[in-house]
Amino acid sequence: MARNSETDAVHYHAQALSRGLNVLEILARGRSPQTIADFHEHTGMPKSTLVRLLSVLDREEYVVRVDERPAYRLGHKVQLLSDAYVAQLDISQVAGHYLEELAGETSQTGNLGLLDGDQVLHVCVREPDRALRYASAAGHRAPAYVSGLGKVLLAVLDADEVAAHVPAEPFPAYTDRTITSLAAFQRELRTTLRRGYGFDDNESSTGLRCLAVPVSVRGEVLAAVSVSGPAAEFGLEEQKRYLTVLGRVASGLAGDADVVAVLEYLRSSLMRSAIEPVG
Numbered sequence: 001m002a003r004n005s006e007t008d009a010v011h012y013h014a015q016a017l018s019r020g021l022n023v024l025e026i027l028a029r030g031r032s033p034q035t036i037a038d039f040h041e042h043t044g045m046p047k048s049t050l051v052r053l054l055s056v057l058d059r060e061e062y063v064v065r066v067d068e069r070p071a072y073r074l075g076h077k078v079q080l081l082s083d084a085y086v087a088q089l090d091i092s093q094v095a096g097h098y099l100e101e102l103a104g105e106t107s108q109t110g111n112l113g114l115l116d117g118d119q120v121l122h123v124c125v126r127e128p129d130r131a132l133r134y135a136s137a138a139g140h141r142a143p144a145y146v147s148g149l150g151k152v153l154l155a156v157l158d159a160d161e162v163a164a165h166v167p168a169e170p171f172p173a174y175t176d177r178t179i180t181s182l183a184a185f186q187r188e189l190r191t192t193l194r195r196g197y198g199f200d201d202n203e204s205s206t207g208l209r210c211l212a213v214p215v216s217v218r219g220e221v222l223a224a225v226s227v228s229g230p231a232a233e234f235g236l237e238e239q240k241r242y243l244t245v246l247g248r249v250a251s252g253l254a255g256d257a258d259v260v261a262v263l264e265y266l267r268s269s270l271m272r273s274a275i276e277p278v279g
Contacts (some may be wrong), residue, residue: 002043033071099126108229113149148212151198209234
């Protein structure tokens with residue numbers, strides 16, 4: 001009898017926890033405070049059960065009662081959990097296996113990048129297992145205007161925003177193929193947006209080519225992913241194959257909640273740093 005009572009108690013607490021988490025998820029998806037009637041409609045739970053759950057969550061500061069209906073919103077304790085969740089994520093770990101897949105299937109270096117001012121910051125890199133390869137590492141930066149990644153990230157901006165992310169004209173020429181004027185670069189960005197991928201064709205370094213595609217989340221380009229390697233290995237047939245793999249990897253990255261969370265956090269941090277006054 002005692003054992004059955006213990007089992008029943010464990011089941012009761014597990015069910016209560018599950019129901020409490022369900023309530024928090026409803027609040028997280030909602031755009032406004034939710035009433036007891038709203039929760040009942042979403043879950044089918046008895047209103048008496050919902051009152052008890054919300055009372056506990058309110059006391060523990062995971063929800064806040066905002067009026068006399070009563071209606072509730074999320075409390076500050078949820079933010080503590082959110083911050084801890086993102087802080088524990090390592091972009092190299094959560095995105096690394098996607099980049100390893102990319103490097104392994106293409107035999108080229110895979111890069112995941114974010115826009116940071118007039119540069120692209122490589123936040124995750126994986127190199128193929130071969131002697132001849134493009135060498136890079138997480139933390140590497142490159143001018144956005146000579147990068148396939150940069151072209152993808154800048155192509156979605158309004159034309160009048162692009163000037164803030166490129167140097168003064170004429171742009172420094174790294175090779176005889178480097179685009180050095182804003183007008184020509186704007187044309188390149190329109191081409192990039194139309195075809196859906198960025199291409200660095202010996203523009204940053206002679207003998208190096210790079211193909212990049214966007215990592216889009218809810219219609220917004222959050223990051224870009226690319227392959228870079230010897231120009232001779234980026235013929236038309238190879239490019240088609242690389243783009244197929246890139247598209248699949250980009251979809252995987254965009255569909256991974258951990259990857260999206262840490263990319264959003266990193267991008268937000270970079271944007272804050274760009275607007276904070278110095279000194």
